[in-house]
Amino acid sequence: MRFERKVILESSVVLEKREQAAKVAKDLQSQLERVVFGQQDVIQSLLVALIAGGHVLLEGVPGLAKTLLVKSLGKVLDCRFSRIQFTPDLMPSDITGISLFDSNKNEFVFRQGPLFADLVLADEINRTPAKTQAALLEAMQEHQVSVDGTSYALSSTFTVVATQNPVESEGTYPLPEAQLDRFLLKLNLNYPNEEDERTMLTAMNGLGQSSWHPENQVEKVAGPADLANFRELAQATKVDQAVLDYILALVRNSRELPQVELGASPRSAIMLLNAAKALSLLRGRDYVSPDEVQSLVLPTLRHRLMLSPEAEIEGITEDDCLEMLVKKTAIPR
Template sequence: MTTDAAVTARDALIALRAEVGKAVVGNDAAVTGLIIALLCRGHVLIEGVPGVAKTLLVRALATALDLGTRRLQFTPDLMPGDVTGSIVYDANTSEFSFREGPVFTNLLLADEINRTPPKTQSALLEAMEERQVSVDGRPRPLPDPFIVIATQNPVEYEGTYPLPEAQLDRFLLKLTITPPSREDEIGILTRHAGGFDPRDLTAAGVRPVAGPAQLDAARAAVGAVTVGPEVLGYIVDLCRATRSLPPVRLGVSPRGATALLAATRAWAWLSGRDYATPDDVKSLARPALRHRIGLRPEAELEGVTADGVVDRVLASVTVPR
């Protein structure tokens, strides 16, 4: 891949934020997180209260990237076959055939994933890890790119099934979307008063500004980003520090360290560099590590949070020079 191709890919991906901004106000950090996940072939967990445009964000991103997207509402009665697809009988041909489930897409929005039982949640595990599903004993590959963008509501826990640590660990990043600022909310209402229809992104002016070719070029460039021994050591020290703190029941695993490394390289490349720095690590520490930290019940009662633990280790671990 030429340097020109890498620069063109970076410019296209950076332009995504402005393009998505035609439909979604004030979520640049979340857009950047989703771009990083695409560059790393990782999955994203988004946490936010209802009504903060999580679904619109994914739809706008898919449109700006010219990728396919499907939304699957997770409910208590959802079955694994409703996610992966199933074998159906065709009475006209007297034959069985495979009918693809919603997972056969580029960006799968798994809405309120914690509202479905573990059996159906686990149907996503093979898809997320192996990028394929097995139905009737036959593996069926998923499209490329493919990422799962799962959402959960942080304020309603009645009737939910919390994701187990093994599944949480398979998400590259956990992003939090908070209610907009007053200025952003005024901007949202101004758009709606002007006739904005969130169901018609074309009318809103959202156009493809990048595609699979740019993603492929960008992934190759990210893979060439240099990470020095001191930065690697910093990542390891941060993750190891989470395992020895008294409030922590479960610290960051080695998989979490590799996730932070991958996200760091992607962020460094998006920032215009072919090498990673400790500041890149700091920028991605919260979204890459917060969902991999399990707190002791007594610590949660005292108000300790996973973000607080990450901030604590960032403040205590020596930063390499």
């Protein structure tokens, strides 16, 4: 009887924590929507990645508030935020840090680079050469940087949100497959609809001079400690074997699509699972349903497929292939 009571009490405490996490996530989204208009799905997916402990690649033409979104996210989370403007002459030491000789101490002292933050905005990531991209890859994969043979640990909530412009290709360095695979989600930003754009224009007009820095209009909602708690709750989300089999079927079927030369890797299945758990938490659920999985197939897998030359010539996109994949894969009942 005591054991049963303890289980009930523990369950009620966890349920209360989940409800609180869902409420905080809703507040986070509301704050971000105060300054970024018409991108509700992108904002939610960004929160999913944060809770799942993954990195995000934002792709969109200039002027869609990619930078503003990430800067505002740093504000509402009250976390250490840094921005790196990637350029062709950026060196690895510019982002990792450097060892400098301290004449007073008569020894080398490590000066941390901008990667030592909770949230890092990597602006125009495809404009820097492979050597600097490799340094970022180590940080994303290992949560550490290596300088002069010494490894330095990064923040436990270290998250990279990178941006790139899909239109301009001159002076860019395409991201290698290994680095693309380290991004949990790839989010495509599109133009807002007319009503959202009108709302944005009206809101910015009302801010006056403050419209130059709209990120200052958002308020703190949570902190790094809350984020760590959300990640723990997300990982405890229950997943039925039928849902696990559904994720597996999606990933394996992606390799059989005739338009695809290289399908999703086994790591993709783990990424999709973690993202679905995080989305379930945002929705206030303690279990993952096929609906969460379907919602995240495109952002989780679109950058992990390699199309065949014939498909590219025909103008078929990765999203087209993934939509076909979802339709042909049986949904568990």
